[in-house]
Amino acid sequence: MDISKHKLFTTVKDNSVSKETFDLYRDEALDLLITFPQPNEKSLPKYYESDDYISHTDGKRSLFENAYHFIKNIALKNKLNLINSLNPEKGNLLDIGAGTGDFLTVAKNNGWNTKGVEPSEKAKAIAIKKGVSFAESTTELESHSFDVITMWHVLEHVPNLENQIKELKRLVKSNGTIIIAVPNFNSYDAKHYGKFWAAFDAPRHLWHFSKTSIKLLFEKEDLKLIKVLPMKFDAFYVSLLSEKYKTGKMNYIKAFFVGLQSNLKAASNLEFSSHIYIIKNR
Known part of the structure; x- marks a missing residue:
């Protein structure tokens, strides 16, 4: 990758696995890191x-993990309500990066025809026990066969971004919907924590998005961004992890107030910690 034409934005550490450092460069034309x-x-x-x-x-070994799963259950209901509001007749649903399969399980139980793709064999094995059906990769799936395609905090992980968006275009039906959820590096909590912001999560997160970058990247494939929704819980979750990376401690109270302030700031500037993007095929 030629990053010579881009400016260095910051240098971050992989706090969770390797402890290696990585640079983040800013593509100013796309507002993408x-x-x-x-x-x-x-x-x-x-x-x-x-x-x-x-x-x-599906671990629940600590207060943090239990809190994560409690919030995840609320989020699952919200995700289901969202796809049902966009496609009341239901239909074929593809979840790329399905993890342990909880979203697909909820959707399947609600009447959707579901399929998942997940590179982690560990996560996939858990999902299969829940009855989730998987494809080995999207390349084996028929073109224009899905009413809704979801990627919940997954697009930032894919090695070839432009190819992935082309593949979404191939798979979604005419007038079908693509739902993308990703962190927002223009949020207050991102700016507050800087290089310690947990949602940078390099090198697992290869790309770091803004509203501008999502709009422009999908427009290249004639996919139209029609709505942006906030993910308000993410500000608290990310702030808690960021506190751990910055101080070595789970500062629950401080993280709560940073997350709260992030959401309050976003109420006026619309830059939440994470966003859900609803994108339609033309």
């Missing part, structure tokens, strides 16, 4: 080898 160097596809899996990588487990 790029992790550099990016691990190749062979070495990337080792950066996920941690019992603390919570989205690949």
Whole structure:
């Protein structure tokens, strides 16, 4: 990747696995941050080898993990309500980066025809026990066969961003919907924590998005951003992890007030810690 034309934004540490440092460069035209160097596809899996990588487990070993799963259950209901509001007749749903399969399980039980894709064999094994159906990769799926495609905090992980967006365009039906959830580096909590902001999560997060970057990247494939929704819980979760990375401690009270302030700031400037983007195929 040629990053010579981009400016260095900051340098961050992989706090959860390798303790290595990575640079983030800013593509000013797209308002996009790029992790550099990016691990190749062979070495990337080792950066996920941690019992603390919570989205690949159903662990409830601590207060933090129990709180995570409590909030996740609320989020699952919200996600289901969202896809039902966009497609009341239901239909075919693809979840890319399905993790342990909780979202697909909820959707399947609600009448959706579901399919998942998940690179982590550990997470996939948990999901299969819940009855989730998987494809090995999206390439084996038929073109224009899904009414809704979701990527919940997954797009930031994919090695080839432009190819992934082209593949979404191929898979979604005419007038179908793509739902993308990603962190927002323009949020108050991102600016407050700087290099300690947990949602940078390099090198697992290869790309770091803004509202501008999502709009422009999807427009290249004639996919239209129609709505942006806040993920208000993320400000608290990310602030808690950021406190741990910055101070070595779970400062629950301080993290709560930073998360609260982030949401209050975003109420006026609309820059929440994370956003859900609703994108329509034309």
